[in-house]
Amino acid sequence: MSSPVGDNLPGLIGDLEEAAKVPAKRRQTGIKPTVENTTSLLYDRGALPDELARLVDLLTVRNHLDQASLGAIVRNLYPSGKVGDEAVLRFVGALGHGQLKPSLPLQALFLRWLVMVHHVLENPAILSQVYGVLFNLLDTAAIRPQLCHLLALVTRRKHVRPFRIQGILDEVQQRRSERQDxxxxxxxxxxxxxxxxxxxxxxxxxxxxxxxxxxxxxxxxxxxxxxxxxxxxxxxxxxxxxxxxxxxxxxxxxxxxxxPDAEASSRISNWLMACLGDIASGDADSEIFLDMIEVIHDYAVATKTLPPILLTFFAQFLSIWNGSDKRDIVFESLSFAPMMEFEAELHKILQVLEHAVLDNTPASQVSLLKFYILLLQRWTIIMVAAESPESLPVTTLPHLIDYVNQLTLTLTQTSSTVGTCLDILDFYEAAATLYSEVKLLQHIEVAIPPPLLVYLVFFSPSLAVVSRLCGILATYKRAWEAVMSAAVPRQLTGREREHINVFNGFLMDLCNCLWRGRAFSTTDVNAQGCRIPQPVQAALETYIRAADPGLSLGSAFGLSHSPLLCLQSLSYVQQLEEDAMGGVRARHAGPVTQASLTRLAVQGGLALSWQEYRSGVLAYLEAKGLPGIPELMYNTMKNLMRARRQ
Incomplete structure (x- = not known):
């Protein structure tokens, strides 16, 4: 049966989106007919994925549409196909309390909708992944019945019922009041x-x-x-x-x-060491010892410090620890350790820690890396807060970064997944944050990531990984510039002079790949050709020419042809063509080249220069939440620097 209002749902949604921006009293016409036509079409034929995404955005963001209209839309929001993760996460993210959150009656409708579509989810596991979010909302009585229904579907537990949850909440509150009377x-x-x-x-x-x-x-x-x-x-x-x-x-x-009191510290230390001796000799249960570690953890978290007494205790504990029991608690406790000299103190503790934790699995290596990230972040905070950073053992930080470089390189070989790459970048992002503080650069040497790691991560199959890498290198570049300027009153050390030449090689190689169409070139100053041997380059060139005679190895990793960037680049051009409102007679099929842009203009397509196209792609990446590559290009390519200043 055909729809009585015609099949123009995208247009109706557009009208609703415009009306949502304007208060009801300022609208030229009423919104009620538009809502009725929209709900009628949704009931007759359902919403296509793009239409569903637009309506979900309309429902979950605070706007000027009245609650009755929004409620009518969500009640008739029938998907015409599988429901993707984005729609589910948008609705879940809209739940809870806050000025920008939808009203609670509307949230209850969102939950009813999730119950309705749970059997047509594209990824049925998505609701299990947000179980913790849903469960923590159970103290909101207005949406508890719908939450229980959804949680029952997710967990298959029939005992998830509002009255039982209410009973548990009364019990939790009572225990808390008894503890804190x-x-x-x-x-x-x-x-x-x-x-x-x-x-x-x-x-x-x-x-x-x-x-x-x-x-x-x-x-x-x-x-x-x-x-x-x-x-x-x-x-x-x-x-x-x-x-x-x-x-x-x-x-x-x-x-x-x-x-502080020396006698008090000595008494506490003696008591702790006596406990440790009892456990080491077998006179006490190891479970009691682990409980003791929990108490020390709570103390460290509460005071944001791990005094030397407790650090000494931990050093002894690590020698008898199995490396897995309460690992997260141990790591977080140790991350509050005071800064110390690397060779004389820290290195010894780290060796014992690694001996206990590492078991030749990537999981143990990643867990250790996350500890180092936490430690570096806390020490950065200590240094920033210090009135006299030079009074601290500041040489420890570059030594620590050099030490962790070996672990990150190992991880690129044992677990070359996107998730591991992101964990590795977390560490170098923490290091880059440290070097972004000009106050600290006066006292700390700049230590860079290993060259091999930079190139391995750069050729990751994930655009998010490459974007973050480029952003980190851009921060490092600004740190080098600060060290070599009057902003930092010191000279480069001999070690830094060696590192800066290697770092300039990173920048030249990445710019040659992304911007200059000269991937793996070694003719430019500092260029390392991504350290790919010449015979391998020749074999790659032969392969590419055979696959596509119009493509060369040098341009294969640029904005237009890179496997990571080609879709983004073409999408940018297509967006320009859409914005032209039918003013173009020819459209670009991609990939974009300087010659193809010239031909396109002659055929009545977009009049877009090569430089405008590349600058536009950088802006497009920034708008899409991928600022790393644009940031590196704007900080490295002189013509782009001048263009941005203008």
């Missing part, structure tokens, strides 16, 4: 007397803060109940008897941070 404990300015009541296992053996043998004029921590009292009596407070309570008591943690 003292207002002072909540804000950390009163002794936590209930610590033994809610800690389990070995943690329950931790003593509470208690001060004995006091004089009448003494002030004890137990008497403190607010911040004002704590500050007023800070110099008068007596040390408590059981200092190891510092591991679980926030007030004692604050006290020892503000009033």
């Amino acid at each position: 003292d207002g002072g404990v909540k804000n950390g300015f009163a002794v936590n007397h209930s610590v033994g009541g809610w800690l389990k296992g070995w943690k329950a053996l931790l003593p509470t803060v208690r001060t004995t043998y006091t004089q009448e004029s003494s002030v004890t921590l137990e008497e403190i109940d607010n911040a004002e009292s704590f500050v007023k009596n800070l110099e008068k407070i007596e040390l408590p008897t059981q200092l190891v309570a510092v591991l679980a008591d926030p007030l004692l943690q604050k006290f020892l941070l503000l009033r």
